[in-house]
Amino acid sequence: MDKTLIGVYFAWFAKVKQNTTSEYLMGGKTMGIFPISMSLIASYISGISILGMPAEIYTYGTQFWMIITSEGLVSITMAVAYLPVFYKLQITTSYEYLNLRFNQAVRILGSIMFLMKMMLYIPIVIYVPALAFSQVTGINLHLVTPVVCVVCIFYTTLGGLKAVVWTDTVQTVVMVGALVVVMVMGTMNAGGFAEVWKRNKDGGRIDFFNFDWDPTIRHSFWTVSIGNYFAWLASCSINQAMVQRCLAMPTLAKAHVTVGILVIGIMTLVSMCCYMGLLIYATYNKCDPVTRGAILKSDQLLPYYVMHITSSLPGLPGLFVSGVFSAALSSMSTGLNSMTGVIFEDLIKPYVKKPLSEAKASFLMKVIVVIIGTICVALVFLVEKMGALIQASGSLGAITAGPLLGMFSLGMFFPFANPLGALVGGIVSGSLITWISIGTQLQMAKGLIRFPQKPMSVEGCSANWITEYLSLTLHPDSTSKPLEPPFVLYRLSYMYYTAVGCLTAIVVGVIVFSEDHLREGQCEGRENANS
Secondary structure, three states: OHHHHHHHHHHHHOOOOOOOHHHHHHHHHOOOHHHHHHHHHHHHOOHHHHHHHHHHHHHHOHHHHHHHHHHHHHHHHHHHHHHHHHHHHOOOOOOHHHHHHOOHHHHHHHHHHHHHHHHHHHHHHHHHHHHHHHHHHOOOHHHHHHHHHHHHHHHHHHHHHHHHHHHHHHHHHHHHHHHHHHHHHHHHHHOOHHHHHHHHHHOOOOOOOOOOOOOOOOOOHHHHHHHHHHHHHHHHHOOHHHHHHHOOOOOHHHHHHHHHHHHHHHHHHHHHHHHHHHHHHHHHOOOOOOOOOOOOOHHHHHHHHHHHHHOOOOOHHHHHHHHHHHHHHHHHHHHHHHHHHHHHHHHHHHHOOOOOOHHHHHHHHHHHHHHHHHHHHHHHHHHOOOHHHHHOHHHHHHHHHHHHHHHHHHHHHOOOOOHHHHHHHHHHHHHHHHHHHHHHHHHHHOOOOOOOOOOOOOOOOOHHHHHHHHHHHOOOOOOOOOOOOOOHHHHOOHHHHHHHHHHHHHHHHHHHHHHHHHHHHHHHHHHHHHO
């Protein structure tokens, strides 16, 4: 209800109406540091993060927690190298840069890659917390998802960027409040922080510094720090959602402050989510709920845990669900608003012969929000049939993140790079990461790629359950088949996908430029010889 009211306020009651492209997409470039910072934090901590990170720590240990080591370096790189370029040009979408630096074809390629990424990402963002809501309330997720999405589409359509930013601010407060309450109750329930740490250490979960350089290790210190540096650099420095909000700030200095607050906020929330994983293991270290069949997948661990420890306190499960859905709605509203800007500015406006009036442009963008929002709602129902897609959301995102980071970096740091090199580099890079990502998921589905998990225990479960479990899972005819080692690139840690995509786009772009430059030189030589 509060989100709807915010959208209505900025649409009809605010002093400055959302009836121009500048107001609708950029908030009139008068936004304050606090709401923009909260909006960015909410946008980058999705429901996938809140549910997925605790499951990751519970299943594989704390190595993933070390992704926070690269956050500070990403903020410095962004503030020094990328953001000043966009701010100096004062563009509406980050992909306008590709047109200014290269040509319209490269701009369209970048815009399409971004739209593909968001159309894959938003349905997953909505579906994952819908699972949590369904588990907590028992209500069919097919009834919940459309209602929640319609509310998000409504306030995003009416209020533009200002409504998105201020609803994100409210949702950030709800999300943090829910996490803090569960953390405090969970720590007390487990016997204090020292006991939580002891149980996790005894269970082999405490593993921060695996310095093995092997790139096929799913998570080592190097894969999560180096790999996450490139992944977060792509998400923060060139992503339309990030650039759009930073350019909504009145000065570059305030944009830098916003980035600094974002980094601190992300590191704090990531640590809170990872600590949740420690709390869950400290509670179920003697009776794993996934093994015993209490839940179907590890992504459901956190809502199952919340129901366990807060069932005696009315309202707290609802607070938790509000926090998860707040994260999801923030990501969805941000995605809808940024996709609208890209579609209008990059794919419609350049091809309209007669300039649109501000009123018509604003109305058209609101129609675009409704259309793409409706498509995302429809795709949510398909996501349910694609369990591997949810687990692979990070690697699938690299299909476009790596090539885009490479194309932008090629333009900013290689003055000699030409449009053909950027175009070919982006296409080759995207094709390579698509092949690796999809191929890896197929190998995982066949059971040819398996990742070693931390030990689980069921010794604390009831004897009756163990008898039932053995009767259902043991078969006398079961025989183990030797696994053939998969292709080497399929074994590469998914954390490196964005880095590989970025470097491939740059290398191919440089090679294409060199070949093109050499060919032009040979042609000029022949012309001079003939003359």
